[in-house]
Amino acid sequence: MTLLPCAFAKWFKQKGWQLRDYQQTMLVEKDKHDCTLLIAPTGAGKTLSGFLPSLVELSELNESNASAENKGNQSGFNGLHTLYISPLKALTQDIHRNLLQPIEEMSLPITAETRTGDTPSHKRQRQRKKPPNILLTTPESLMLMLSYADADKLFGKLKRVIIDETHSLMANKRGDFLSLALARLSVLSPRCKRIGLSATVAFPETLGAWLAGSDSVANIIKVKAGEKPKVEMLHSKARMPFGGFMARYAIDDIYAAIENAQTTLVFVNTRAQSELLFQMLWEANKAALPIALYHGSLSKEQRRKTEAMMASGMLRAIVCTSALELGIDWGDVDKVIQVGAPKGVSRLLQRIGRANHRLDEPSEALLVPANRFEALECQAAITAIEKGELDGESPQPGALDIIPQFILNCLCSKADSPGALYQEILTATPYQGLDRDDFDKLWRFTQDGGSALNAYERYQRLTRNDDGTYSPANRRVIQRHRQNIGTIVEAGRLKVKRIRRGNQGKIIGEVEEYFAQQLTPGDTFYFGGEVLRFEAIRDMQLHAKPAKAKEPKIPSYAGGQMPLSTYLAEGVRAILATQKSWKALPAQVQEWLNLQQAFSQLPSPDKVLVEQFPFRQAHYTLYYTFDGRKANQTLGMLLTRRMEKMGIKPLSFSVTDYGLSVASVNAITQGQLQQLFQPDILGDELEDWMLQAPMLKRSFRQVAVVSGLTEQRYHASQKTMKQVTFSTDLIYDTLREHDRDHILLKVARADAERELLDLRRLANLLIRYVDSATLVNLEKPSPMAIPIVLDVRSEQVKGAGAQAIIEQANLYAEAETMLDEVRALLSGASVE
């Protein structure tokens, strides 16, 4: 045990712990690699392993210092030694607590502090002057610190940077953002080493490449997974619903599972579902078990309270969303219940990993499908876990709208030239293929807004210095930039105030702006586990009173929709194709599939099944694509466009992860279907639609905010999303008209293709199934169609169909009769 200084060895012994093999490796090789990626299942003591090299190094430095000269200053190492970055603000607090424990128990002279958006300003000031040895922070706060003029001093001595939950930063904007911040850190402190901590991923090498940057290679340490989790699907005796999120049928089973376990985490996919499920559980709660609710819309205080209660073991169950998916260690959870579709294998494993944070015992999980389609998905996920397979995201080029923000950020700290910054950006892996031409355009945009906007004073953001470098034009530019750092464009939100009497009450959380706008006084909805009655919107707050009603009038507010992973989609297709595998499914689901086979056909892997039937005074066509919500959404938009051209008069469409249903005035024929379901739909229709689409405006909004074209925050006040939308939509139109090649239009388009449309997946689908879509005409919806057509959230199509409806409803005869009178006037006038 020469590795560990004796204080550490003693502490490990006290705790009854042993240094694990990989922890040893990390210590031995701590100076060998520039970049280390530790991949370990949850519960393996990852976070401690990440900090161990730093703690040992810091305490050694101190010891040698102290023995040389007994200084008054306790710490041997002055300044920032290690930076810890976590994607979740809440996680930094939690890790901080866990980190202070060894430091205090070994009485190590090491200072460790957190710094996030919640840190008070006097503390931030002090941290700048006298930084702690270890700082725990978020990507956004790091970027902000990098914009300070003394950033080089602050980070100059940095030895290590630890990136927690690295897997959650692949292939998304926040990850791109952090990769740029890391590139900057490497310039300020070239010898700084990177350590990534990650859950098990499908492609470790890609993640390593992301972490190391384009000019380095990561040393990957993989910790063998512990026992495979025991995952079961609920086979309920109660009747399972066809579609929608209707977990009510299983509520008694879920409750029984909670009763049998010590502590349970119940995961659902959206906030609205968590509210619903919580309500149902509460009604079933005969034994009055302490059950809590946790999701991202609840107020911070409320969440802290729940966390504290959970940590002290006072709760038997928490109904939660992905907000509890990452990091925070709950200790004693012994069961995880996933209600609703798992959507992805990796995500499911992450959730299951929340149970039983010990490596040697298997985690236990119960999957509760909320409808019959989801049962297929659950089965596919269970099969994948048994085989030890994961779904992974492939890397994608970095988002370009972050570049202007990054350019400005660097220049706030120090004047620089485009060439030097370009080289710096190339070292961030997502940006290694960045085109110089694009970069120059982005630079130009940062400088003065580009040709259509450079007449406006506020877009003059950079000035050129005599030596060819650039600086921010004035202090206001710097201030505005610092207030708006980040990539998270918040959907407009309103605080929810629970009114007791008069105007007094407590803030209990937030809802989306558009949800609030559809409410009229008197409407009731679920929030924070109770039914509230909407009163009014005052000063950006939604005022609501507790209502007596049991069933809310407005069922739910939408939360994030998670797309079905390609891998699981394949799994579902495979199950449908092999009848043998049906045996594992609940009896009701088998019955449902048999019925489908008898009534219509089963979707098969080598063709796309399309059903058509009359329903609700319209013709419905159903495409079983299994390619995820986003791809289906896009397909729906494009199909209805082409149908409009062909005179089929589409009315609306609705999507699920499994399929797309389109309602139209006229029915389609097999011949028309062949014309519709063609890859060339991605040419004409897509182009057409992209140009006038609200979709592009939607992504332009995000791009505009991230790139600094418009701000969410100005001085202390936050703009409502409606205000942001209003101005960005207008700027979009201006650019379209006067500066078609503006770089932000290009960026918005790339963004839309990637984030909103899932074009890659759709193109694959259309090419794979060209000329192999089969039309089946039916009298009424097939068993498989019911879940999809019942989905209430349908997208309406503007055009001839919509006009047809309103024309039918419209009194037209009146105008006709008066037309004759006008004719008389007209002829009278022409005689004149």
Add this chain to the structure above:
Amino acid sequence: MAITDAWLTEKVSQRHITITKYADYLWLLDARGVAYLPACDWLIVSDLHLEKGSYLRSYANPLPSLDSTATLKRLESIIDDYQPLRVISLGDSFHDKHSMSRMTIEDRQHLCRLVDKVKEWMWVEGNHDPDLPEGIPGTPCFEIVLDNMVFRHEPEMSEKRAQVIGHYHPKKRTTVTRRRYSGKCFTNNKNLFVMPAFGQFTGGLDIDEDVMLTLLPKPTRQVFMFCDGIIFKI
């Protein structure tokens, strides 16, 4: 007058225009947001709010200043269709008294060209533009009387004659067989006719809001709403 029987028949059948009667006159309501009186060859348009964009922009809202260009362009194509004897701009034609100084030269020339196209252009004064900016052709006035009908910007409560007004920017939302439609609208009863706002950046006031309901109570009013280029009665 330029419109013909054939043109009108086509427009009505496509729901681009509908016809109604008010104060004993026949009115053509165009889904582009204007009204036309065939009997006297007048075109009525209201609340152009020219240069509203640049006004908001001067309060640090990053808006492009092309709203006037767009408003004028739309108005021109309508004027070309009807070629009326007289155009009545029913108040709030200019967003504020400095509008003209902010307007681009091109837009200003365009506006003058438009006014010159018609024989008589009447600028009814509104609360936003009590004084007509200098150098703009056309005739300013407070109100215009036609038989038993008065055209003015804001309603006079004591008025006995039928009034035609702007000012309120009426708007309506409706649902037909589970589909939602919303748009600006013309709305009237026996004594009051409210024109929709024509300008590019003009929002709207729902006609089911209290202010509008006291003006035009539900049982007495009729509503012609337009969206996506078609107009229909609700």
